[in-house]
Amino acid sequence: MLEKTTLIAVAIGAIFASSVLQAETIDTRIGKLQFTHDFANGYPTDATVEKLFNEMDFQRAVQVYLWAIPFASMAQWQYAHREQLGAENGQAVFLESYKDRLGGLTYNATTPYVLPFIDLAEGPWVVVMPEAEVRGAAHDMWQIAITRMTEPGKYLFVGPGQGVPKDAEAQGYRVAKSPSMNLLVGIRLMATDEAQRLADLEAIQVYPYAERDNPKPRGYIRPKGKPWMAAAPKGLAYFERLAEWLE
Template identity: 30%
Template sequence: MIHQCFDLKSVDFAQLTISIYSGVSGFMQRITNSLKRPITLLSVLLLLVPCLWSLPIAGFAPAQAAIYEADPPESVLTDDIVETELLGTLDFFDGMPSEATVQKTYDFIDVSRGVDAFLNGIPAASIYAMLEGLIDEDIQPGDVGIFEGLMNARSLFLTANSTTMYVVGEANVKDGPIVLEIPPGILGTIDDAYFRYVTDVGNVGPDQGQGGKYLLVNPDYDGEIPEEVDYVVTTPSYRNWLFFRGFIEDGDLAGTADAIKSVFRTYPLAEASNPPEQRFVNLTDRQMNTIHANDYQFFEELNAVIQYEPADAFDPELLGQFAAIGIKKGQPFAPDERMKNLLTEAVKIGNAAARSISFSPRKESVYIYPDERQWISFYPGDSHEFFDNGERVLDDRILFHYMITGVSPSLVSPPVGSGSVYGMTARDSAGDYLEGDNTYSVTLPNPIPVNNFWALTVYSGQHRSMLETDQKTAGLDSNNPSVKANPDGSYTMWFGPEAPIGHEGNWIQTMPGKSYIAMLRLYGPLEPWFDQTWIPGDLELVQ
C-alpha cells in the first residue's frame, strides 16, 4: 500500500496534490512504455483509489472505525498543538506530550510547587527563624529573653513594638512535659512549630491575668499531672514559641522587669522537685535577626523544621507539597542543579506574591473600612485559623504570617476592654505607597476607644521590623508625655524625615528613600472600635 511507503501526515495538502499529479504522470508514462500502448488517466486513477483512500492526508483521513466506537466531546480531547500564555507552544501526538512539552510542564510544576511551598511554609519558617534567632543569642530552651529596656530597631522582629516589655523563649517538649509559671498581669501566647495556636497566657488566657502554673505536653503524654498544676495544654509539635508582654506603669521599666523575673519560671516536669535557677537574658539593643529568609535559604529553614518535628505534626497535604520539592522527613534535602535553580526562581516569585498580598491586597474584606480608609486587618475573616465558611483562606494566612507573629483568638476578637487590636497601612489617603521623603499627618478622633492606651509605630517595607531611624522607639504612644491632644481632644500625629515646627512631640521619624508601614494599636479596645462607630483618619500627604 502507498501509505506504507510514504509518511504524508505532515505534508501540506497543496504540495501533496502536486506530488500526486507528478507521480501519476510518470506512472502512466512507464506503463505506456511497458505495454507498448497508451493507458488512460481514468484507468490509473481507478487503480489508485483504494490506496489513496487509506492515505493519512494532513491528519484528516478517516481512521478505521472501531466496533465499540465512542463519541468523546471536544472538551476531553487534546489538540496536537496547544498555545499557552506562560509556556508557549505545547505539542502532542494524539494526546501524548513531546519531550519538549514534558520538560516545559515539569519545570512549571516544580516552580509552582516551590511557590506554594514558600507561601504555605511561611508559618513554619517564621517560627524556626525566631527560635534560631534566640539560640544565636545564647538563649537555649528553658532560658528566656527579656527586653528590659524595651525593643528598638536594632532587633529584627516582625512588627514588634517599643511600648511594652517583651519576654520570649522556646518551650520544647521533645524530652518531656514543660512547666511554665506565668506571672500576673501579662498578655501572651504559646504557638506551635507551624504557628498554630496552642494557648493564651495572662489577661486573655485561662488564668485571666491572675497568673498560674501551666503544663505543656505532647498528645501522647499519659503520665501523672501534679496537683499544683493549674492548666494542662497539649501541643502537636516539639518546639513551641512562648512570648508575652509586660505593661509598664508610670515609665517604671525596672519595676516591670522585676515583677516578671520574680515570678516567671520554666523547667522540665522531671525537675519540678528541684527546678534549676531561671536564666534571663536582656535583649535590649541587641542586633539580632528573627525573620525568615526570602531567598533559597528559606527552603533550608523549612527542611530543618520538617526533619526535627514529629512526622504527624503537620497536615499530610502540606507535607506532600513540601515532599514534592524534595523536603521529606528522614531524607536529605539535596536538589540537583536544575531543581535548585527552579526553587531559586520559585522563592523570588513567592516573595513577590507575599508582598503583593500584604501591601496591595485585592480583597475588599481585608480593609477595615472598605471604600473609606486604607487601614487593613490581619484577621479579615475573624478567625485565628483563617477559616471562612469551611474554607481556609490562604491569602489571609499569607498576609498574617508575612507581617505578624503570635496567633491567638484574642487578636481576632478580644473581650471588650481587654487584649489588643491592630490596623495597618502601607498607603496614604490617595492610595500611594508611604515614602520616607514625604511628610504625612493622621488624626485620631476623640474619644479614642481604649481602656489602656494606643500606639502608632512605623515598620520597614523591606524586613517588616521597626523602621531604622534616629528615634529609638520607631513610634509613639499615648503614655508618652510628649504626645499632646488637639483642643477638641483628638490627636494629630506626624510622619516625616524632619519634625514639623510646633508638632515635635507628636512626630514619628521616617527615612528618605525608604518605604514604610504604619501600624495603629489599641490596648483594651472599647465597643466603638468593634462596631466601627469610631474611624481613624488616613495618613494625609502634607504638601
C-alpha cells in the first residue's frame, strides 16, 4: 500500500513539475525574455542574461545623458568658442549682430554679449568690470550661478582646490570660488549709444591673477561669419565631449 501511495505521489509531482516548471518566454519592452522554467522558479537563459545586462548599460547611459545635460551643453559651448571661433583662454567672444549669435541657444536677438570662458587650471583669474552700463554674472559648468557682476570692480575667481590669495579681499578683489575648473562669464553691454558700448567693451579686462602687477587683458574676438554651434552634440560625440571635459 505504501509503495502504491509513493508511486501516486511521484506521478502527481511529475505532473505538477511538468505543468509549472516548463520553460517560459515573456514579452517585454526590450524583447522576449526566456527562462529555463517558469518565471518564478526558473533562471534566465544565457541569451536573456546578455540582453538584460545590455539593457542595464543602456539605462545607465540614459541616466548619464540626462544628468549631464547642463554640463555637456556648457562643454560644447566652450569647445565652440575655442575650436570653431578660435578664442583663447579668457578671451571673450563678442556677439553683436543677429548673425553672430546664430550658434547660440538662448540669446536675446538685440543684446550685445561679451562671453569669456575661463579655465582656472593654472590658477585664479581676474575680471575687471568698469564703471559703466555693463551687467554680468559668472556660472560654473553645471550652469549654476557663482556670482553676480553688477558692480564695478575686480572679481577674482578661484578654482577647486585652490587657496584664496593672501590679502586678496583687502586689496579690493571680490572673491568668488568656482565649483568647476572652467566657468563662463556672461556680460551684457547696456548702453544705447554704439560708441559708448564699444568703449565699455574695451574697458572690460580678463587676465590671470598672476599677471596682476602687469596685466595683459585677453581682449575679445568676433565670429566674423564663422559657423559655430553651442548645442550639445548627438550620439557618441555627446559622451566623448563630456568625458573630455570631465577628465
